[in-house]
Amino acid sequence: MNEETDSRVLTDVWDRQTRVLHWINAILVITLALLMVGRDGMEFLGAGKSLLTPIKRLHAYIGYVFVFTFALRVWWGFAGNTYARWSDIIPYRKERWQAIARNLTWYLSGFKGRPASATGHDPLASVFYVVLFLTLLSQAATGLVLSGAELKLYPAFFFMQGMSDAARHALGSSIKEVHEFGFWLIAGFLAAHLCGLVVHEIKEKTGLLSSMIHGKKYFPKG
Ligand code: HEM
DSSP: EEOOSSSSSEEEOHHHHHHHHHHHHHHHHHHHHHHHHHHHHHHHTTTTHHHHHHHHHHHHHHHHHHHHHHHHHHHHHSSOGGGSSSGGGGGGGHHHHHHHHHHHHHHTTTTTTTTOOOOSHHHHHHHHHHHHHHHHHHHHHHHHHHHHHOOTTTGGGGGGGOOOOHHHHHHHHHHEEEEEEHHHHHHHHHHHHHHHHHHHHHOSSSSHHHHHHHHHEEEOOO
């Protein structure tokens, strides 16, 4: 549905499911990250296992909720509206790469002219979204393995029952490296995502920030 204002057209973009899952997943990922950063801080300050282990356990339980809501978002990429779909995120068409190049040029020229306009996902940002989704997929998989190896939680622990404690902890230690690297990628993405939102909001005025709340974006008439 399009609504006309004096100089701009208000267009429906993000469906309700995309918006709800966006905020649930954002809150869960930030909570997961903050819990473990806080836990590291407490460990540094000398907190004991009686405090550190429940935080790790809470992180894992919230992680299981995230695995579920993340899976819902992956599924919604096949079932949602045009702008929720993987076809609007994964840059597999030539025109999309041309739009990415135009946006890159716009950034490098110090925001001269206008970037390539997109109703749904910003073409350049979508490259980062692909990396983010792959990283989150890796966080979910490594998180499940860590929960099995370090906390004996199912389903991963089911496959580790025959392993010695030493072997499980060795597996946990190497998987932890991948999981921690994922954390740094997510932290970098979050910083870039917030900067990109502010730049596009100021330069394009499509109401990008509020669009993830009410689902609509403004576009110039014509
Ligand atoms: C999606 C965002 C996530 C972020 C940003 C994140 C972040 C972290 C960080 C920074 C650590 C500490 C790593 C280290 O000490 O080297 C950690 C550990 C851990 N994570 Fe996650 N995590 C995420 C998802 C998950 C999920 C989905 C699960 C479970 C399904 C999970 C389960 C665990 C467990 C069990 C540990 C403890 C490993 C240990 O110290 O023994 N994480 N996570």
